[in-house]
Amino acid sequence: xxxxxxxxxxxxxxxxxxxxxxxxxxxxxxxxxxxxxxxxxxxxxxxxxxxxxxxxxxxxxxxxxxxxxxxxxxxxxxxxxxxxxxxxxxxxxxxxxxxxxxxxxxxxxxxxxxxxxxxxxxxxxxxxxxxxxxxxxxxxxxxxxxxxxxxxxxxxxxxxxxxxxxxxxxxxxxxxxxxxxxxxxxxxxxxxxxxxxxxxxxxxxxxxxxxxxxxxxxxxxxxxxxx
Amino acid sequence: xxxxxxxxxxxxxxxxxxxxxxxxxxxxxxxxxxxxxxxxxxxxxxxxxxxxxxxxxxxxxxxxxxxxxxxxxxxxxxxxxxxxxxxxxxxxxxxxxxxxxxxxxxxxxxxxxxxxxxxxxxxxxxxxxxxxxxxxxxxxxxxxxxxxxxxxxxxxxxxxxxxxxxxxxxxxxxxxxxxxxxxxxxxxxxxxxxxxxxxxxxxxxxxxxxxxxxxxxxxxxxxxxxxxxxxxxxxxxxxxxxxxxxxxxxxxxxxxxxxxxxxxxxxxxxxxxxxxxxxxxxxxxxxxxxxxxxxxxxxxxxxxx
Numbered sequence: 001x002x003x004x005x006x007x008x009x010x011x012x013x014x015x016x017x018x019x020x021x022x023x024x025x026x027x028x029x030x031x032x033x034x035x036x037x038x039x040x041x042x043x044x045x046x047x048x049x050x051x052x053x054x055x056x057x058x059x060x061x062x063x064x065x066x067x068x069x070x071x072x073x074x075x076x077x078x079x080x081x082x083x084x085x086x087x088x089x090x091x092x093x094x095x096x097x098x099x100x101x102x103x104x105x106x107x108x109x110x111x112x113x114x115x116x117x118x119x120x121x122x123x124x125x126x127x128x129x130x131x132x133x134x135x136x137x138x139x140x141x142x143x144x145x146x147x148x149x150x151x152x153x154x155x156x157x158x159x160x161x162x163x164x165x166x167x168x169x170x171x172x173x174x175x176x177x178x179x180x181x182x183x184x185x186x187x188x189x190x191x192x193x194x195x196x197x198x199x200x201x202x203x204x205x206x207x208x209x210x211x212x213x214x215x216x217x218x219x220x221x222x223x224x225x226x227x
Numbered sequence: 228x229x230x231x232x233x234x235x236x237x238x239x240x241x242x243x244x245x246x247x248x249x250x251x252x253x254x255x256x257x258x259x260x261x262x263x264x265x266x267x268x269x270x271x272x273x274x275x276x277x278x279x280x281x282x283x284x285x286x287x288x289x290x291x292x293x294x295x296x297x298x299x300x301x302x303x304x305x306x307x308x309x310x311x312x313x314x315x316x317x318x319x320x321x322x323x324x325x326x327x328x329x330x331x332x333x334x335x336x337x338x339x340x341x342x343x344x345x346x347x348x349x350x351x352x353x354x355x356x357x358x359x360x361x362x363x364x365x366x367x368x369x370x371x372x373x374x375x376x377x378x379x380x381x382x383x384x385x386x387x388x389x390x391x392x393x394x395x396x397x398x399x400x401x402x403x404x405x406x407x408x409x410x411x412x413x414x415x416x417x418x419x420x421x422x423x424x425x426x427x428x429x430x431x432x433x434x435x436x437x438x439x440x441x442x443x444x445x446x447x448x449x450x451x452x453x454x455x456x457x458x459x460x461x462x463x464x465x466x467x468x469x470x471x472x473x474x475x476x477x478x479x480x481x482x483x484x485x486x487x488x489x490x491x492x493x494x495x496x497x498x499x500x501x502x503x504x505x506x507x508x509x510x511x512x513x514x515x516x517x518x519x520x521x522x523x524x525x526x527x528x529x530x531x532x
Contacts, residue, residue, distance in 0.1 A: 156356035157402040160390030161464040168464030
């Protein structure tokens with residue numbers, strides 16, 4: 001599981017649609033299918049719900065992986081699928097919504113909220129594991145991220161609200177620092193928790209516009225002098 | 228002297244110190260702060276003003292402390308990592324010193340979920356241990372976090388908090404050691420009701436010699452009613468209210484008097500625990516009781532240094 005998503009409520013979707021009375025629906029065969037938020041079944045359910053609200057559904061389709069670019073030769077076919085639609089409603093993570101925006105000039109609207117990068121800890125139960133801070137700390141905290149798992153993202157130990165392994169914010173939420181402490185103890189690494197952690201460099205996180213990353217292209221090999 | 232604050236003088240002279248909390252209003256009224264200062268100003272060595280405690284917007288600690296300083300009272304400004312990043316925090320430290328504030332208490336802050344703006348974005352750019360270190364470096368190294376020079380002295384007595392009742396219990400003394408290493412001069416603890424457990428924690432603290440490096444002030448929260456005691460037992464994470472105490476309050480004819488007696492007994496006991504250098508009284512919304520408690524505890528008049 002990568003992107004964990006949740007469906008927006010129908011009222012918000014209707015509000016976003018505005019004057020558009022004819023829409024095409026696009027789902028995703030990967031994460032939203034596993035999370036049961038935007039697979040084949042959910043797209044059909046959404047179509048029925050919209051028809052009940054007097055929104056005509058021009059077409060429904062489920063892309064295998066909405067976050068992967070559609071090959072150029074498939075884009076015309078995709079556009080013809082949209083037919084007379086006035087807007088496209090995408091049941092995928094925000095990345096899929098963004099990709100679909102590249103294929104059409106129509107308004108492309110999200111039907112899901114993208115919640116977090118997480119794992120399915122038990123069937124039907126998803127837990128966030130990464131805040132994409134851009135500077136992975138898992139190595140220093142025995143594989144448990146304090147930014148995600150501590151409600152206050154503390155770097156130097158649990159706050160005063162950690163009781164019986166639970167976080168004060170929600171009795172159903174394990175205290176991330178109890179998890180870190182227990183795991184570091186099991187690994188014989190408790191001493192490391194006594195070191196004051198350096199200030200975090202948040203500039204690698206959501207701080208400076210869209211983050212970008214380019215895979216370095218190796219310089220072209222020089223032709224051999226003798227050759 | 229690191230700051231020359233009254234609190235520092237009292238503690239360094241070896242007196243049993245008393246700090247008291249003043250809760251700021253949900254208004255822009257300086258008068259409310261002044262009135263509380265007039266009412267209890269003689270009953271403690273320094274006065275903490277909370278900063279948007281439990282995530283509720285109120286008159287800020289910086290301004291309230293400046294008002295107390297204007298009245299000649301020693302103030303402890305509380306600073307939170309929840310609401311501000313390192314730029315704002317360091318700037319407020321400079322502002323506090325410029326306004327005559329000489330004590331600062333560094334906290335992470337209650338989660339916004341408990342406040343009156345639960346939808347607010349929580350900041351937590353740095354944490355409370357790092358805030359202590361940042362203030363110490365400003366004072367002792369004359370450096371900001373970025374390494375640039377601070378253009379004046381930053382005479383501050385630096386405080387932090389600790390909760391002896393939170394988990395993992397085995398890590399609490401180690402966490403305190405971290406705050407001391409970061410630069411804490413004094414520690415104010417979460418409310419003490421379960422004295423034996425507090426004593427056990429203090430033994431751990433003394434065993435590693437932390438009592439020689441930092442002044443520990445035991446937290447005291449006077450209990451006004453059975454309802455308040457029950458509320459704290461059930462809903463305030465990390466506060467342990469023994470059932471026996473609730474039974475005593477329930478059985479009392481005069482609950483107010485019984486509550487004060489309980490608190491006086493706790494003060495009497497913690498005074499005798501090695502390593503405890505004072506108490507921090509947080510009479511939330513009931514500040515007027517502080518002089519009475521201090522008088523009956525034999526802690527008045529406060530030393531004049």
